[in-house]
Amino acid sequence: KNASRNYTRHLLENNSICSPILTFLTSEWLIFCPEALGIERKMGPKRAQLSPDENLAAGLVGGMLETVINMPILTYKFCKQEGRPFPKFPGMYRGVFVQAGSVAPLTATQMVLNGLIEKVMTGGERNLKDYESILCGLGAGAGSAVLYGPVDLICIHQQKLKMNMVQTGQTLIQKYGVSSLGRGIFPTAAREAFYTAGYLGISPYFTSQIMKRPGWEESYYLASVFASIGAGIMANLTSHPIDTVKTILQADVTGEKYKRFVPTFKAVIEEHGVQGLYRGGLARTVRGSVAFFIVSSIREQLIINKTETGSAWPRLNTK
Numbered sequence: 001k002n003a004s005r006n007y008t009r010h011l012l013e014n015n016s017i018c019s020p021i022l023t024f025l026t027s028e029w030l031i032f033c034p035e036a037l038g039i040e041r042k043m044g045p046k047r048a049q050l051s052p053d054e055n056l057a058a059g060l061v062g063g064m065l066e067t068v069i070n071m072p073i074l075t076y077k078f079c080k081q082e083g084r085p086f087p088k089f090p091g092m093y094r095g096v097f098v099q100a101g102s103v104a105p106l107t108a109t110q111m112v113l114n115g116l117i118e119k120v121m122t123g124g125e126r127n128l129k130d131y132e133s134i135l136c137g138l139g140a141g142a143g144s145a146v147l148y149g150p151v152d153l154i155c156i157h158q159q160k161l162k163m164n165m166v167q168t169g170q171t172l173i174q175k176y177g178v179s180s181l182g183r184g185i186f187p188t189a190a191r192e193a194f195y196t197a198g199y200l201g202i203s204p205y206f207t208s209q210i211m212k213r214p215g216w217e218e219s220y221y222l223a224s225v226f227a228s229i230g231a232g233i234m235a236n237l238t239s240h241p242i243d244t245v246k247t248i249l250q251a252d253v254t255g256e257k258y259k260r261f262v263p264t265f266k267a268v269i270e271e272h273g274v275q276g277l278y279r280g281g282l283a284r285t286v287r288g289s290v291a292f293f294i295v296s297s298i299r300e301q302l303i304i305n306k307t308e309t310g311s312a313w314p315r316l317n318t319k
Contacts, residue, residue, distance in 0.1 A: 048306035059108025062295035080280035113140035134201035141196025145189035187246035198235030232289030241277035
């Protein structure tokens with residue numbers, strides 16, 4: 001065991017032909033297994049943790065901004081998944097207010113939950129480890145499904161019924177009962193778990209790794225763009241089949257054709273092949289990457305502000 005450690009160190013220190021590959025693989029491996037080479041993981045300076053109201057504010061601003069920018073992409077995703085035509089302008093923005101008015105507080109909810117889980121994990125005394133950041137995101141995303149599930153269902157039927165948010169919700173309750181708003185909530189929890197881990201855990205991790213490369217130390221925003229694309233692809237490849245089945249279940253609110261998740265999952269594969277699970281996947285990946293960049297950048301800037309000045313909003317301070 002010690003000989004293996006010493007040999008690996010020798011390769012890394014003497015810049016052999018294998019060194020670049022081993023350096024990359026080892027650095028990535030050590031993020032989660034620092035003890036593998038007997039090396040104690042070096043934690044950076046303690047970063048400030050955002051308070052619930054700071055997380056709330058960051059989520060509201062980030063969620064609203066990314067939704068307005070991404071609404072045509074979101075509408076395209078719904079249309080591809082349901083097999084209906086894409087509406088022309090301004091129809092592609094139908095539902096933007098319910099989405100922006102719901103995604104913003106939902107994103108804020110995810111960030112507040114993430115902050116609370118972070119506080120429990122660290123006791124407010126240390127930085128999160130990378131895998132802990134991902135776990136926080138998973139938990140925060142799953143918890144937000146209680147609100148996100150009904151919002152998605154109302155938005156889907158609002159575009160089909162061409163009603164406003166309140167009218168759509170009232171119509172669904174009158175026709176199918178209050179319980180109809182909970183349709184698809186468990187797939188929503190799984191989808192949001194992967195999605196939230198993407199922008200609160202994976203994207204910041206990728207950004208930090210890119211910025212460790214020579215010449216990238218001061219290129220946060222450019223690094224964040226590439227990190228958001230990579231995290232968006234990973235999160236959406238994992239969660240999009242779940243999202244496709246969830247959308248189909250919620251569109252068929254009565255369960256006339258599609259009753260439960262697993263039979264619907266199998267039916268999509270039988271009717272359209274595995275590729276059918278990824279209908280609208282490109283649109284959702286683009287939307288996710290944009291959202292990851294916007295929300296994670298806002299959150300990171302607030303953390304930097306608070307770490308350096310003691311306040312997330314230093315410019316708002318007056319004396």
